[in-house]
Amino acid sequence: MTLPRVVVIGAGFAGLKAVKGLADLPCEVALFDKHNYHLFQPLLYQVATAALSPADIAYPIRRIFRNQQNVIVSMVRVDRIDLKRNFIAIEKSIVGYDYLVIAAGATHSYFGRDDWEQSAPGLKSIDDATAIRKRMLMAFEEAEHEADPDSRRAKLTFIVVGGGPTGVEMAGALREIAAQDIPRDFRSIDTVNTRIILLQGGDRLLPAMHPDLSERARKDLEAMGVEVRVNARVTEIDDRGVNIGAERIECQNVIWAAGVQAAQLTRSLGVPLDKAGRVLVDPDLSIPNFPNAFVVGDAASIIDSRTHLPVPGLAPAAMQMGKFVAEIIHDEILVGHAIERPKFKYRDKGVMATIGKAKAVADLRGWRFGGVFAWLAWSLIHVMFLISHRSRIFVMAGWIWDYVSTSREARLITGPVRARLSRPALYVESEGASTTPKS
Amino acid sequence: MTLPRVVVIGAGFAGLKAVKGLADLPCEVALFDKHNYHLFQPLLYQVATAALSPADIAYPIRRIFRNQQNVIVSMVRVDRIDLKRNFIAIEKSIVGYDYLVIAAGATHSYFGRDDWEQSAPGLKSIDDATAIRKRMLMAFEEAEHEADPDSRRAKLTFIVVGGGPTGVEMAGALREIAAQDIPRDFRSIDTVNTRIILLQGGDRLLPAMHPDLSERARKDLEAMGVEVRVNARVTEIDDRGVNIGAERIECQNVIWAAGVQAAQLTRSLGVPLDKAGRVLVDPDLSIPNFPNAFVVGDAASIIDSRTHLPVPGLAPAAMQMGKFVAEIIHDEILVGHAIERPKFKYRDKGVMATIGKAKAVADLRGWRFGGVFAWLAWSLIHVMFLISHRSRIFVMAGWIWDYVSTSREARLITGPVRARLSRPALYVESEGASTTPKS
Numbered sequence: 001m002t003l004p005r006v007v008v009i010g011a012g013f014a015g016l017k018a019v020k021g022l023a024d025l026p027c028e029v030a031l032f033d034k035h036n037y038h039l040f041q042p043l044l045y046q047v048a049t050a051a052l053s054p055a056d057i058a059y060p061i062r063r064i065f066r067n068q069q070n071v072i073v074s075m076v077r078v079d080r081i082d083l084k085r086n087f088i089a090i091e092k093s094i095v096g097y098d099y100l101v102i103a104a105g106a107t108h109s110y111f112g113r114d115d116w117e118q119s120a121p122g123l124k125s126i127d128d129a130t131a132i133r134k135r136m137l138m139a140f141e142e143a144e145h146e147a148d149p150d151s152r153r154a155k156l157t158f159i160v161v162g163g164g165p166t167g168v169e170m171a172g173a174l175r176e177i178a179a180q181d182i183p184r185d186f187r188s189i190d191t192v193n194t195r196i197i198l199l200q201g202g203d204r205l206l207p208a209m210h211p212d213l214s215e216r217a218r219k220d221l222e223a224m225g226v227e228v229r230v231n232a233r234v235t236e237i238d239d240r241g242v243n244i245g246a247e248r249i250e251c252q253n254v255i256w257a258a259g260v261q262a263a264q265l266t267r268s269l270g271v272p273l274d275k276a277g278r279v280l281v282d283p284d285l286s287i288p289n290f291p292n293a294f295v296v297g298d299a300a301s302i303i304d305s306r307t308h309l310p311v312p313g314l315a316p317a318a319m320q321m322g323k324f325v326a327e328i329i330h331d332e333i334l335v336g337h338a339i340e341r342p343k344f345k346y347r348d349k350g351v352m353a354t355i356g357k358a359k360a361v362a363d364l365r366g367w368r369f370g371g372v373f374a375w376l377a378w379s380l381i382h383v384m385f386l387i388s389h390r391s392r393i394f395v396m397a398g399w400i401w402d403y404v405s406t407s408r409e410a411r412l413i414t415g416p417v418r419a420r421l422s423r424p425a426l427y428v429e430s431e432g433a434s435t436t437p438k439s
Numbered sequence: 440m441t442l443p444r445v446v447v448i449g450a451g452f453a454g455l456k457a458v459k460g461l462a463d464l465p466c467e468v469a470l471f472d473k474h475n476y477h478l479f480q481p482l483l484y485q486v487a488t489a490a491l492s493p494a495d496i497a498y499p500i501r502r503i504f505r506n507q508q509n510v511i512v513s514m515v516r517v518d519r520i521d522l523k524r525n526f527i528a529i530e531k532s533i534v535g536y537d538y539l540v541i542a543a544g545a546t547h548s549y550f551g552r553d554d555w556e557q558s559a560p561g562l563k564s565i566d567d568a569t570a571i572r573k574r575m576l577m578a579f580e581e582a583e584h585e586a587d588p589d590s591r592r593a594k595l596t597f598i599v600v601g602g603g604p605t606g607v608e609m610a611g612a613l614r615e616i617a618a619q620d621i622p623r624d625f626r627s628i629d630t631v632n633t634r635i636i637l638l639q640g641g642d643r644l645l646p647a648m649h650p651d652l653s654e655r656a657r658k659d660l661e662a663m664g665v666e667v668r669v670n671a672r673v674t675e676i677d678d679r680g681v682n683i684g685a686e687r688i689e690c691q692n693v694i695w696a697a698g699v700q701a702a703q704l705t706r707s708l709g710v711p712l713d714k715a716g717r718v719l720v721d722p723d724l725s726i727p728n729f730p731n732a733f734v735v736g737d738a739a740s741i742i743d744s745r746t747h748l749p750v751p752g753l754a755p756a757a758m759q760m761g762k763f764v765a766e767i768i769h770d771e772i773l774v775g776h777a778i779e780r781p782k783f784k785y786r787d788k789g790v791m792a793t794i795g796k797a798k799a800v801a802d803l804r805g806w807r808f809g810g811v812f813a814w815l816a817w818s819l820i821h822v823m824f825l826i827s828h829r830s831r832i833f834v835m836a837g838w839i840w841d842y843v844s845t846s847r848e849a850r851l852i853t854g855p856v857r858a859r860l861s862r863p864a865l866y867v868e869s870e871g872a873s874t875t876p877k878s
Contacts, residue, residue, distance in 0.1 A: 036576060036852045053492035055849035062624035063848065072626060075580045075852070126853050137475060141514045185501035187511060390840055390848055394833065401829055409502065409829055410494035413475045413514070414565050415854075 003028045003070075004333050007088055007097040009078050009265070011038045011061045014297030014318035015103035021326020023068045027333050030095060032088075034077040036060055039126060040386055042315060043395070045166060047129035048255075049173035050137070050411040051402060054126045056395050059387045078104075080268045083290045099292050099329045102265070102279070103322060106298035106313060109261035109276060116237040120254035123166060130414065132255060136174070137413050139253050144186050150250065156194045157251040159242050161234055162258030163200030164208070165353040168217055170255055171198040172356040175224045180406050196225070197249065199232040199242075201258070206361065208312060208351050209368075213361040216370045220355045234258075260313065262299040274301040283343035285325055291338065294328075296321035305343045315385070316349050352378045357403065442467045442509075443772055446527055446536040448517050448704070450477045450500045453736030453757035454542035455826075460765020462507045466772050469534060471527075473516040475499055478565060479825055481754060482834075484605060486568035487694075488612035489576070489850040490841060493565045495834050498826045517543075519707045522729045538731050538768050541718070542761060543705065545737035545752060548698035548715060555676040559693035562605060569853060571694060575613070576852050578692050583625050589689065595633045596690040598681050600673055601697030602639025603647070604792040607656055609694055610637040611795040614663045619845050635664070636688065638671040638681075640697070645800065647751060647790050648807075652800040655809045659794045673697075699752065701738040713740040722782035724764050730777065733767075735760035744782040754824070755788050791817045796842065 004027045008015050011033040022029050037058040046052040065071040080089040081102070087094045108122030121132055139155050146152040158178075160171045178194040198205075198221065204214035205221075205228065218228050229244070236243035241250040262277035271287050272280045278301035279287060285300060287293045297318035302311050311317050324344050331339055350364030352374065360374035379399060386392045402408060443466045447454050450472040461468050476497040485491040504510040519528040520541070526533045547561030560571055575597070582594040597617075599610045617633040637644075637660065643653035644660075644667065657667050668683070675682035680689040701716035710726050711719050717740035718726060724739060726732045736757035741750050750756050763783050770778055789803030791813065799813035818838060825831045841847060 034856075036580060036850070053494045054851055054853060055492045058851050059848065060624065060850045063620075063846070063850070066623050074584070076584075126851065127855075130853070141475060145513070145515075181502075184505050185499065388848065390844070393840075394837070397836075398833070401832075405829070407502070409498065409827065411475070411499045411502070412493055412497050412565065414493060414569070416566075417473075 004098040005030060005096065006099040006101065006329055007032070007095060008101040008103060009033075009081075009088070010103035010105055010263075010297070010299075011035075011064075011073075012041070012103055012105045012297055012318060013315045014105075014322040015101065016064065017319045017322030018101045018103060018296060018326045019065065019068070019071055021323050022070070022330060025070065025330055025333055027070060027098075027329075029068075029071045030097075031061065031065070031071055031073050032076055032078050032090070033061060033073075034075070035125075036062070036075045037126075038064060038387060040391075041124070042382055042385075044123055044126075044129050045169045045173060047126065047410075048123055048132040048136075048170065049177060050133055050408045051173065052395060052398065053410050054130065056391055056398070057386070058126055059391065064387065078265060081265065081293075083269060083271070083287065083293055086292070097292075099333075100294065101322075101325055101329075102293070102295045102299055103297045103318070104263035104265045104299050106260040106262055106276075107264070108256055109259035110256070111259055113237075116256070119239050120161060120237045120256040122256040123170070133411075134413050134415060134417070135253060136177075137411055138417065140182055140186060140189060141413070144188055153193070153195075154240065154250040154252050156189065157197065157249065158195065158253045158255070159197045159199060159249065159251050160255045160257055161199050161237075161242075162256065163198060163202070163205040163228075163230070164257065165206065165351070167198060167200070167257035168205055168221065168353050168355060170257055171196055171226045171228075172221060172224065172354070172359070175221075175226050176356055177408060179225060181408055181411070191225070195227060197227045197229065197251075199234060199244065200228070200230045201233045203230050205230070206351075206353055209353075209361065209363040213363055213368055213370065217353065217355055217361050220359045220361075220370070224356055224359075260298065266295075266299055276301070284328065284341040285321055285344050286341075294325045296325055302344065304346045306345050307348075311344075311346045312351075314351065317346055320344075320346060352381070354378045357406075443537040444469060444535065445538040445540065445768060446471070446534060447540040447542060448472075448520075448527070449542035449544055449702075449736070449738075450474075450503075450512075451480070451542055451544045451736055451757060452754045453544075453761040454540065455503065456758045456761030457540045457542060457735060457765045458504065458507070458510055458761075460762050461509065461769060464509065464769055464772055466509060466537075466768075468507075468510045469536075470500065470504070470510055470512050471515055471517050471529070472500060472512075473514070474564075475501070475514045476565075477503060477826055479830075480563070481821055481824075483562055483565075483568050484608045484612060486565065486849075487562055487571040487575075487609065488616060489572055489847040490612065491834060491837065492849050493569065495830055495837070496825070497565055498830065503826065517704060520704065520732075522708060522710070522726065522732055525731070536731075538771075539733065540761075540764055540768075541704070541732070541734045541738055542736045542757070543702035543738050545699040545701055545715075546703070547695055548700035549695070550698055552676075555695070558678050559600060559676045559695040561695040562609070572850075573852050573854060573856070574692060575616075576850055577856065579621055579625060579628060580852070583627055592632070592634075593679065593689040593691050595628065596636065596688065597634065597692045597694070598636045598638060598688065598690050599694045599696055600638050600676075600681075601695065602637060602641070602644040602667075602669070603696065604645065604790070606637060606639070606696035607644055607660065607792050607794060609696060610635055610665045610667075611660060611663065611793070611798070614660070614665045615795055616847060618664060620847055620850070630664070634666060636666045636668065636690075638673060638683065639667070639669045640672045642669050644669070645790075645792055648792075648800065648802040652802055652807055652809065656792065656794055656800050659798045659800075659809070663795055663798075699737065705734075705738055715740070723767065723780040724760055724783050725780075733764045735764055741783065743785045745784050746787075750783075750785045751790075753790065756785055759783075759785060791820070793817045796845075 040057040087096045143155040279295040298313045352362040354360040358372045360378040361370045362374040479496040526535045585591040718734040737752045791801040793799040797811045799817040800809045801813040
């Protein structure tokens, strides 16, 4: 007897929950992901800002399912999906399915200006994070050697585009590095000449939260020294700076935290998508007319049947969707035929964003607070949801260590480097030193 | 008054000790390194084999000298040295010096067969280590998908060339991964079909140790399942395998741990070098005829004046050399003129190599032992010499954790991946599954 086969694409929060929900079911679960690890995206900005190592927040997928015998993990990128004929295509092979769960996640969106990506990288993968970390650290190394004051100022100006949680967290963390680590370790860079600018297109930060918390986040960031600009729509980005309408800011470090879109794979489905490329799913999260194919997580677009609000692109929503779909598949496989399906209801647990050391904001179903308690709550919740005990213990211990020592020690520049040094730092420091060789 | 300037090239063990030895001296110390971190090379193989993260064994150089005010750190590659005119050249700039300390370290040597590097990467930098880690993990991912048994066998064959400490440690660690982690996490790879082969050109492993320990290491490795081959001279390496004289082993994963040579920079000096490119220094570690220029660490070639043996390329020797040279410079700067210099004497503290969990060999000045005590001694000594308290605590805690859990969790494949998958793993596992789509 051939077991029914469930294909799951993507091992993010949604995909993992879907696969776990099918444990002990007489079926064959095939999980595909282009990476060999599950990534805890909410802490990715801490890798980009040298507080954590990649292995702290990424965990081998195969390790997660070591003991779930009905799962086969493949590290491979799915090229195409044929909903009508029930198969997915991978290079020259195809894999048929009885049920399909698309949990392919999201990537950056530059709102039609993909040429900005080169100058303004986004933060979605481990490689993105280590690239941003390298770029940031190289900016300080280059500034230390830079003689021209304008060029030096541009190297020490960091612009974060986007005032959602990722943008707020990046800006706060950058400011902490610039204020705490860099002036102590460099001889010619001080806190004053590093600028961190956070640009938000809308009229307040953290638009998913209550306006009081938006205001609190702005004040906290400004007190730390971040320049927060609302109603600031970026009109151009290039290698040397950013335009906001008629205004130009010279800057060599731009980080994009403004827009997301569903993974490219949804384009191959031939079904209606929203503007961000997300699949407009039915209330049971299946694709209209394809009841055996579901979309969960950031790739799904759905209005909650209870609140009539869009379900947000957050980890808790993704996990709930994965679990919900697994239950439907579970029940149908057990009874052997289609059943009447429930509608997905998002249980909103709230939203949080950290701003800096002992500073965060939390909006937990009407219970709104900021400061050190929000930060402790944020830390505990994030550590709790890490996938392994080892990560939980080591991330928590690392945070405590860094809190006490006020230092970030994962400041490694790895991969090929092309430094643009105008002169050895030596001459910046020692004004009296001759530039001709000593004899 | 212009302070005397000491230029130090390289922030390895020797360079760090040299710079530290000049603290509190009225001089300007300019430290150049192409990386922004000091690397604890003895544990690099643990990054390559997914036991540690890069940040565990690499530490920002600027952080090390945060409180040593007379040091200026530059992350830059030195292009050329002009000993006659007392300057170093960096791109278009030059930096003059009163004293020069060359601590540029060593790189791989392929004994004239640089074309082997592509197929048989060596292990000297963080990027080398993450590249080897990726290659090793991808071999298992690809093998899981491979239908052809010969190709599968080649993907699951790992050859380590070189039976010194690095080769022994790599082979042992690879065997542990292959025996412990892989079979539990993959569905179609078992301990039996992964081969780890350690090739040694000479007649015994660990030639720097007593023959009894060589024998012990060989027995321990063989008991773990490593195939140890002595008197095995590699005559050819390509993408598909290795030749040992007339014998051919098909293999897609070769790691080079056989030869080292001094960093390229020594070639620019125009002074006599040994076969490995190391500078033949005077007994005071200065370059003959250039008393203000020293070479320390792996780039120096010297016969110990007491034992009449070559000083080995080990971390303790490098540290002793750095300290020795700093003392000479220190004294000369303080008295203001050249002094009679002592001869460098290497204090041999012994050699150790780890083989696997609770297995190592130690040869400490005639006190020779193996097994769990050697392994504990090895662990403690390596942790002790790590550069930061944070690394010490986290590396030690990580080892204890992994010892208890028998798992390596830094198994991340990062950077661009070009998988060569012959078919989805699905079909390896489910013999009965049809390769045509289900309807």
